[in-house]
Ligand code: SF4
Ligand code: SF4
């Protein structure tokens with residue numbers, strides 16, 4: 289008989305329920321290496337079709353299935369069930385983000401902050417006939433920055449983000465640093481102006497939760513340190 293692991297899943301419909309509740313489901317481990325997303329699919333497809341959660345690529349690429357699993361923010365599609373626990377998993381939506389239904393959160397404000405920092409190449413010089421070139425060394429500076437999949441695991445694990453809903457948060461800050469570091473980009477000044485605020489980089493207190501949470505092993509804290517340095521050199 290297949291082994292079973294209990295999934296204790298957060299259920300909540302804010303339009304209907306007075307408060308959230310946790311529902312226990314038994315998930316069968318039918319093959320080695322089953323992911324948390326496989327377990328959620330098993331529940332939805334075989335036990336309770338009303339359970340809501342997001343997923344798409346199943347490969348750790350689209351960033352849609354960030355969840356809090358036994359207290360840690362992770363992507364459900366690349367998290368092995370048995371690596372978390374062989375007995376019980378408590379599955380909750382990403383902390384501090386408004387719940388739409390069950391495990392689905394509203395990412396609207398999170399994405400607004402991302403767009404606020406102008407996450408695209410700014411260069412008002414006339415474009416060359418072909419592409420804007422970079423040396424291999426210049427390109428290398430983008431490693432560890434361009435890989436962000438906007439899953440929200442970092443920002444929703446950041447105590448400064450919980451405390452101040454206006455704080456841009458580690459994801460937006462890492463993404464702005466990606467463009468400031470790009471040798472083809474000339475928009476650093478206009479971006480740094482947006483960040484030089486107590487809701488910008490100065491709200492980061494180097495607690496490092498964001499680094500621990502990132503499923504792509506990125507380091508938003510280092511990006512924030514780079515931004516602080518750029519702001520200080522700009523001032524003096
Ligand atoms: S290091 Fe900064 S951005 Fe990261 S969790 Fe801490 S306060 Fe938030
Ligand atoms: S920095 Fe990492 S945790 Fe944060 S949004 Fe990007 S991929 Fe997700």
Ligand code: FES
Nearest residue numbers: 344346348351365
């Ligand atoms: S489903 Fe796309 S990252 Fe997990």
